[in-house]
Amino acid sequence: MRTNSEKNRSKKGYRKYFIILPVVFLICGYILFFVCLTPILNPLISVYSLAFSNTNSRTAAESGTNSIFNGSTGIRNGIVNYDEFDYPAYGDIFGKITVEGTNIDCNLIFGSNTSLLRQGACVSIYGHIPGCGSGILVGAHNNTYFHSLPRAKEGATVNVETNYGSFVYRVKETKIIKDTDRQGYEKQLNGDEETLILYTCYPVDTLASTPDRFFVFCELVSGPKVNMFE
Amino acid sequence: MKSKTKTLRSILCGLLAFFISLSLTLISVLTVVKLTVLNPDYIVSVMHKSEYSSHLHQELKNEFISYGAACNIGEDFFDKAFEEAVTVEQIDSDTEKSLRDFYENQVETEPDYTLIKDKLFQQLKSYASEKGYALDSNTIGNLDVISGEMSELYDTYVGTFTSSYFKTAADLLSRFAPVFTYALIGLGVFALLAAVVIFFSFGKLKNRLRYIIYATSGATLMLLAGPAAALIMKVGNRVSIANASLYGLVSGFINNFFAALLIACAVMAVITVILHIIRIKASGKKKIKNTRQ
Amino acid sequence: MKKLACLMVVAVLLAVSMIPAFAASGINKNEQELLNYVKTAYVVNGTTITVPQEYMTALENVFANVDVTDAQYKEIKAILDEALAFCKSKNLTEIDDITKTGSTQTLLDYARKALAVIGCTLATKGSLKDADHGTLIIYDANGKVIAELHPAIIKSGKSSGVVDKTGADYTSAAICGVSAVAVLAAASVAVKKFRKENED
Numbered sequence: 001m002r003t004n005s006e007k008n009r010s011k012k013g014y015r016k017y018f019i020i021l022p023v024v025f026l027i028c029g030y031i032l033f034f035v036c037l038t039p040i041l042n043p044l045i046s047v048y049s050l051a052f053s054n055t056n057s058r059t060a061a062e063s064g065t066n067s068i069f070n071g072s073t074g075i076r077n078g079i080v081n082y083d084e085f086d087y088p089a090y091g092d093i094f095g096k097i098t099v100e101g102t103n104i105d106c107n108l109i110f111g112s113n114t115s116l117l118r119q120g121a122c123v124s125i126y127g128h129i130p131g132c133g134s135g136i137l138v139g140a141h142n143n144t145y146f147h148s149l150p151r152a153k154e155g156a157t158v159n160v161e162t163n164y165g166s167f168v169y170r171v172k173e174t175k176i177i178k179d180t181d182r183q184g185y186e187k188q189l190n191g192d193e194e195t196l197i198l199y200t201c202y203p204v205d206t207l208a209s210t211p212d213r214f215f216v217f218c219e220l221v222s223g224p225k226v227n228m229f230e
Numbered sequence: 231m232k233s234k235t236k237t238l239r240s241i242l243c244g245l246l247a248f249f250i251s252l253s254l255t256l257i258s259v260l261t262v263v264k265l266t267v268l269n270p271d272y273i274v275s276v277m278h279k280s281e282y283s284s285h286l287h288q289e290l291k292n293e294f295i296s297y298g299a300a301c302n303i304g305e306d307f308f309d310k311a312f313e314e315a316v317t318v319e320q321i322d323s324d325t326e327k328s329l330r331d332f333y334e335n336q337v338e339t340e341p342d343y344t345l346i347k348d349k350l351f352q353q354l355k356s357y358a359s360e361k362g363y364a365l366d367s368n369t370i371g372n373l374d375v376i377s378g379e380m381s382e383l384y385d386t387y388v389g390t391f392t393s394s395y396f397k398t399a400a401d402l403l404s405r406f407a408p409v410f411t412y413a414l415i416g417l418g419v420f421a422l423l424a425a426v427v428i429f430f431s432f433g434k435l436k437n438r439l440r441y442i443i444y445a446t447s448g449a450t451l452m453l454l455a456g457p458a459a460a461l462i463m464k465v466g467n468r469v470s471i472a473n474a475s476l477y478g479l480v481s482g483f484i485n486n487f488f489a490a491l492l493i494a495c496a497v498m499a500v501i502t503v504i505l506h507i508i509r510i511k512a513s514g515k516k517k518i519k520n521t522r523q
Numbered sequence: 524m525k526k527l528a529c530l531m532v533v534a535v536l537l538a539v540s541m542i543p544a545f546a547a548s549g550i551n552k553n554e555q556e557l558l559n560y561v562k563t564a565y566v567v568n569g570t571t572i573t574v575p576q577e578y579m580t581a582l583e584n585v586f587a588n589v590d591v592t593d594a595q596y597k598e599i600k601a602i603l604d605e606a607l608a609f610c611k612s613k614n615l616t617e618i619d620d621i622t623k624t625g626s627t628q629t630l631l632d633y634a635r636k637a638l639a640v641i642g643c644t645l646a647t648k649g650s651l652k653d654a655d656h657g658t659l660i661i662y663d664a665n666g667k668v669i670a671e672l673h674p675a676i677i678k679s680g681k682s683s684g685v686v687d688k689t690g691a692d693y694t695s696a697a698i699c700g701v702s703a704v705a706v707l708a709a710a711s712v713a714v715k716k717f718r719k720e721n722e723d
Contacts, residue, residue: 025448052468082549087587114296126577141299190576201300208372230551470646
């Protein structure tokens with residue numbers, strides 16, 4: 001027959017192990033799961049890091065437009081250094097563009113996506129900004145901002161005002177190029193001469209899904225040089 | 231009883247209790263997986279709750295507007311088209327079908343959206359008339375191409391679950407789904423056998439239940455720790471998708487799965503409590519018996 | 524998939540330039556070194572492999588808004604060295620090779636690591652089904668878009684995408700299962716002996 005103290009010890013033992021053992025089972029169980037599942041988990045860990053982060057639909061700001069353009073600066077020549085102006089960031093309205101002989105008079109936005117194209121002419125990040133001495137690629141929709149682009153004739157003036165300078169270009173050539181034909185504009189885009197390249201889908205007045213683009217190549221007439229290098 | 235034998239019994243029963251708790255945890259997880267991840271009704275209900283179709287409807291409209299701007303089609307056309315031709319109900323129905331096909335391993339990698347194309351074509355013809363375009367063979371041909379490309383664009387976004395990698399995943403799923411059932415049966419049999427061994431290692435009910443209670447409370451803790459940590463750290467909310475539609479669907483899928491695991495944990499906790507009550511009652515009866523004697 | 528793979532190469536490069544510093548900075552010495560590295564470092568069988576000039580321009584545009592310090596340059600260069608060694612080990616000479624060798628995820632992972640160094644993240648947008656409509660977006664620490672990398676809208680053939688086989692090793696799970704059964708067997712044998720004795 002058990003004594004009372006033996007029974008009490010037994011009860012305390014049960015209570016003690018009721019707390020300790022499940023915790024031990026928890027720790028050992030998770031260790032065992034990780035050990036057994038490691039070969040499957042390892043490739044998934046890098047996927048997890050890629051697939052999960054703090055940036056997503058809920059936390060990311062929509063790339064809207066922030067305007068850094070406050071009208072013409074009046075700077076038409078000379079050199080503008082990198083620390084003398086705000087280099088446009090993605091989604092910034094940093095200027096305006098007008099083309100002689102057309103109705104084009106719209107905002108110039110740095111970067112291009114579906115929503116930015118609804119707000120103005122977009123400067124591609126795969127080209128430079130005016131003043132850098134290379135190709136500047138600007139596109140806009142043919143039923144809105146660049147609807148009248150095909151009316152641009154050789155010799156027409158293109159005025160580009162930016163937050164750091166005023167540029168004047170002259171239309172040198174117009175071409176119709178297939179959207180997949182990179183060679184049609186690659187030389188001007190990546191060349192050593194400053195060339196403003198405007199483009200839009202073509203033809204503009206027909207209801208058609210077209211692979212053609214109307215390109216306008218413009219040479220620099222005047223404007224400051226931008227020095228991006230320290 | 232010799233203390234050596236008692237110790238051996240305690241150790242063996244402790245180990246068996248550990249394996250029972252592992253088995254119960256795995257059985258619970260596999261059951262939850264079968265009822266959620268492997269259940270088409272689950273993802274369809276998440277889809278409805280997260281308003282996937284409404285969000286996708288808006289996203290699709292923006293893409294169509296952008297596409298239309300390159301074809302000289304104004305935004306006003308799409309306001310009408312997205313009320314009549316490309317509706318939330320249509321997107322809902324197409325997505326639900328593709329999800330259910332995925333679970334039945336009948337993914338159509340080239341779904342037929344002729345109905346959408348035809349509706350859009352008719353609407354484009356009306357639009358062209360209103361805008362004063364002559365509906366000659368050239369224009370009709372262009373409109374046919376446009377409506378075809380629009381239906382392809384529709385497929386690109388709405389047909390996410392009909393892509394080739396989902397087809398591969400569906401194949402894998404159909405091959406491994408039966409394994410879940412066998413695993414459940416195997417684990418259940420093992421747990422039962424282990425419980426029987428514990429049962430017969432002791433004469434008194436309260437001692438038999440002791441180790442079973444350790445096992446169920448261990449399982450409760452295992453089912454609690456992981457999912458609770460995941461929900462507190464908002465793992466499901468951190469998925470890197472910028473589309474509101476897909477983000478809502480995926481994060482809802484993940485969060486609800488963890489919530490289901492917590493429900494399994496609650497069930498296990500209830501079982502533990504019941505066993506504990508039975509054990510207390512068994513101890514109480516023994517006391518009364520001894521007192522009477 | 525081809526275009527998306529190309530974008531990932533750019534993402535690695537662009538990623539390394541993102542730092543949450545908002546000084547009007549221009550392209551400093553460290554950034555010029557990185558540009559030169561990207562242009563010239565990848566040599567396979569005597570041929571220099573480099574990304575298209577447009578992508579170099581995109582990188583310059585982003586460098587114009589940031590400042591890469593000496594310490595960050597070293598860290599970034601180390602990541603680029605690793606990425607380069609990986610590309611060489613897989614013998615990647617064309618963009619198509621990225622998907623053919625199943626290297627997409629690894630390259631993307633390098634991009635993510637470089638981004639994480641400077642508090643930025645990558646996300647996808649658009650269609651997951653068609654890579655030509657897919658977009659990689661790079662966000663700064665505040666969730667503001669720094670760059671959106673999307674291909675031209677080109678109809679391309681559907682590719683099946685190569686998925687690496689992981690070749691999972693189930694030894695640990697097997698050992699665990701065997702030991703569970705062994706314990707059960709041992710306990711079953713001992714049950715008779717336990718039940719013979721009186722218990723407390």
